[in-house]
Amino acid sequence: MSTAVISTSAAQGRFFIFDDESDAGSHAFHDPEPASSYIRRPQSAIENQQSKILSTVTPASRLSVRPAPEMVSSGIAAIDTLTGGLPRGCLSEIFGPASSGGMTLLLAALAAATRRGEFCAIVDAGDALDPQSVVAAGVNLHQLLWVRCGGHSPQKNKITDHEIIKSESFLAEHNLEQLLRAADLLLESKGFGLIALDLCDLPPQTARRIPLATWFRFRRAVEHTPTVLLAIERQAIAGSCSSLRIKLGGNREKEQLANCETKPTHARLLTGLEISAEVVRSRMERKPVRTAEITFTSKTAWAG
Amino acid sequence: MFASIFVPNFSVAAVLRAEPELLDRALGIFEGKPPLEKIVAVNEGAKRMGIEIAMTKAQAELCSEVVLRARSPRQESTAHAALLDCAQSFSPWVEDAAGDTAILDLAGMESLFGAPREMAEAISNRAADLGLETNVAVASNPDAAMLAARGFSDVTIIPSGKETEQLGSLPIAVLFAKGHEEEKDEAQKRTGEILATFERWGVRDFHALAALPPVALSERLGQEGLRLQRLARGAASRTLVPREEPPIFEETIEVEFPIVLLEPLAFLLNRLLDLICARLTTRAFYTQELRLTLDLESFSLSNRQSEIGCRPNQFQRTLRLPLPMLDPKLFLELLQLDLNAHPPGAPIKKIHLIAEPARPRSAQGGLFLPPSPEPEKLELTLARIAGLVGESHVGSMELLDTHRTDGFRMRRFIPNAARLSQKQQHSDAEENECAVAALRIFRPALRAKVTLENGGPAYVACTKKKEVHGAVVWKAGPWRSSGDWWEREAWSRDEWDIALQNKTDVALYRLVHDLLSGGWFIEGTYD
Numbered sequence: 012m013s014t015a016v017i018s019t020s021a022a023q024g025r026f027f028i029f030d031d032e033s034d035a036g037s038h039a040f041h042d043p044e045p046a047s048s049y050i051r052r053p054q055s056a057i058e059n060q061q062s063k064i065l066s067t068v069t070p071a072s073r074l075s076v077r078p079a080p081e082m083v084s085s086g087i088a089a090i091d092t093l094t095g096g097l098p099r100g101c102l103s104e105i106f107g108p109a110s111s112g113g114m115t116l117l118l119a120a121l122a123a124a125t126r127r128g129e130f131c132a133i134v135d136a137g138d139a140l141d142p143q144s145v146v147a148a149g150v151n152l153h154q155l156l157w158v159r160c161g162g163h164s165p166q167k168n169k170i171t172d173h174e175i176i177k178s179e180s181f182l183a184e185h186n187l188e189q190l191l192r193a194a195d196l197l198l199e200s201k202g203f204g205l206i207a208l209d210l211c212d213l214p215p216q217t218a219r220r221i222p223l224a225t226w227f228r229f230r231r232a233v234e235h236t237p238t239v240l241l242a243i244e245r246q247a248i249a250g251s252c253s254s255l256r257i258k259l260g261g262n263r264e265k266e267q268l269a270n271c272e273t274k275p276t277h278a279r280l281l282t283g284l285e286i287s288a289e290v291v292r293s294r295m296e297r298k299p300v301r302t303a304e305i306t307f308t309s310k311t312a313w314a315g
Numbered sequence: 316m317f318a319s320i321f322v323p324n325f326s327v328a329a330v331l332r333a334e335p336e337l338l339d340r341a342l343g344i345f346e347g348k349p350p351l352e353k354i355v356a357v358n359e360g361a362k363r364m365g366i367e368i369a370m371t372k373a374q375a376e377l378c379s380e381v382v383l384r385a386r387s388p389r390q391e392s393t394a395h396a397a398l399l400d401c402a403q404s405f406s407p408w409v410e411d412a413a414g415d416t417a418i419l420d421l422a423g424m425e426s427l428f429g430a431p432r433e434m435a436e437a438i439s440n441r442a443a444d445l446g447l448e449t450n451v452a453v454a455s456n457p458d459a460a461m462l463a464a465r466g467f468s469d470v471t472i473i474p475s476g477k478e479t480e481q482l483g484s485l486p487i488a489v490l491f492a493k494g495h496e497e498e499k500d501e502a503q504k505r506t507g508e509i510l511a512t513f514e515r516w517g518v519r520d521f522h523a524l525a526a527l528p529p530v531a532l533s534e535r536l537g538q539e540g541l542r543l544q545r546l547a548r549g550a551a552s553r554t555l556v557p558r559e560e561p562p563i564f565e566e567t568i569e570v571e572f573p574i575v576l577l578e579p580l581a582f583l584l585n586r587l588l589d590l591i592c593a594r595l596t597t598r599a600f601y602t603q604e605l606r607l608t609l610d611l612e613s614f615s616l617s618n619r620q621s622e623i624g625c626r627p628n629q630f631q632r633t634l635r636l637p638l639p640m641l642d643p644k645l646f647l648e649l650l651q652l653d654l655n656a657h658p659p660g661a662p663i664k665k666i667h668l669i670a671e672p673a674r675p676r677s678a679q680g681g682l683f684l685p686p687s688p689e690p691e692k693l694e695l696t697l698a699r700i701a702g703l704v705g706e707s708h709v710g711s712m713e714l715l716d717t718h719r720t721d722g723f724r725m726r727r728f729i730p731n732a733a734r735l736s737q738k739q740q741h742s743d744a745e746e747n748e749c750a751v752a753a754l755r756i757f758r759p760a761l762r763a764k765v766t767l768e769n770g771g772p773a774y775v776a777c778t779k780k781k782e783v784h785g786a787v788v789w790k791a792g793p794w795r796s797s798g799d800w801w802e803r804e805a806w807s808r809d810e811w812d813i814a815l816q817n818k819t820d821v822a823l824y825r826l827v828h829d830l831l832s833g834g835w836f837i838e839g840t841y842d
Binding site: 086115127139140141147149159161201261283 | 684685686687688689692693695696697699700703704708709710711712713714721722723725728729730749750751752753754755756757758771782789790791792793811812817819820821822823839840841842
């Protein structure tokens, strides 16, 4: 059986497979009958014909060989080994608790993208980016657009200081709204190699309020473009919209840390973080994702 | 070969250029100090209603259907500039003959624009695109072309050697038309005398003047008489005096009633931008800076003056673009976003827009270059994001030469290919290095309560962030640093790297002891 992958419509953007040897399939694409014969045919016959055609269509999700997105380096060899890199035109999620290495991975991805000569944007919900770390990671500052949410926007000025202090969740929601709108604008403008959304500083309950429709919109906006859309969060929130999901964790047991060094405190040095990464979802692979885990170490800028 | 472009009824044309909706209305232009304003120009519609030049404004106002506008020197100067732009889009040799007349040298232009008639029609069409209805004439000498443009409507072509024949039917008054410029009293008197003399002789058109014997004419009117005869014969010969002033692209609209809302302002800005961009296009220029000046009715807040040197009843905004651009829709959106963020604060009486011309950018994309945002789209996106998060919260970062924490400033994000290629070469070596542990900053730093043990932190509690709470299981430090002690904002601190035991996990933080205030702060987390 020979097969061909045909993109059915730009609006749908899904791939279907047609069997060339099937009668109904060939009938649909090499129409031997004139259009007038269809008009004379009764409705039921047309419906039968339609159902036959539809039965030969295989959704892209069931294809044995699926068009794979282009993968680019994440900037960390261990992650590239684990996932093959970050997919272009897809949403990738990286999540993990505090000190799990999310920012390290993000900066490494940004550095790799700027090394490729691409322009990058980071939408920072918590205004948490450290310029010294960005430079140490090797990111070209000229190529990085930084959107710091939570600025003194006109909308914010309308609210009294008392109300702001009273409700921190309001601020988080305000920042989230700014993040989503800025992300929409950046995705619409196109031309960026990597757009990163940093949601780590939002309270989990606020981040979870992002509707799935928004993630779906982001996924659709980035589809068929060379942009890598990367979201870093404390918990996975994009559901089925993310093509790649990596869970990060730190390997630091209390006892380990307490006993690792017997030197006085002024003689100790934080030399790096040991980060474990696990792929929990990957739409690039045909089979269900098996747990794949890897551990790597990042160095602090002063560790030499 | 020379062409002349003439704008009939220039004062009216200048107003109609700024307010094209008055095209079908009866329009009168008045001038003078109240209450002695007099009508100085009218269009055909107003003439049909009996409005005449030299009527008082009060008399003209009796006819309610006539629209009256004050004569605006600025609108006329912009219309004049547009006329010169039109001429210079066809030839580099342009003479600024009068306010309403431009003469251009067409020698050698045939290969570019075709036959003289095609050229004249193209000039007329381009002038119409710039909002001016013109007469265009082409002749072998500049004066013949100018007289033909002033005397004949639409497009006139005078073949070489047929000047006397073609110009013969023109009335003698065309010789004395001084365009739009005001004549001095003495010159006016002399002109009046010569006209009266011609009237007495029965010389009413060019043909009659051309037929007079030159010697007899010289005896009676001197060299001036001979000059006029040469003009009437189309035989005057002179060199063109080209204009060498740098072009100024500015447009003005004065409104009858002050504008309060931004929506009608956007409508007028759109018109101004269309006019300016059309003029820039004719001269093959782009713009990198737009300066908007709004004359306000009243002005309450002196700090609204965004530019030093602007008058107190003026509001100025300057739109600086990273690259030369020419897109009126983009400019309008950028100006709207800017005015939304910085509203003028008072009703607007007059809008003045200046565009600084710049050479079009000459960058060529490559097949193998990485994708980059389209400059026009990016500028609009950045302006929208700046409206959302604030101007100081979007851009690229630049490190300052200091050891102070957060020693950086934001600057405009400009994708620059040259800088990019330089940096690319530099950073290729860094590719295979190990990942660098990053710090996630808390802005502002979180105040913490710290329990000390043997001089070092043993327990940390932060009220603002609940997860930053627990026993210190590992610590390194202190690392002491200070700076700016010669400034008012001196800083001195001890830094600790600590690991805190949370409910589930261990997290690494940077703890700072401010030695000047004595407070403890969590500055960030290693992530």
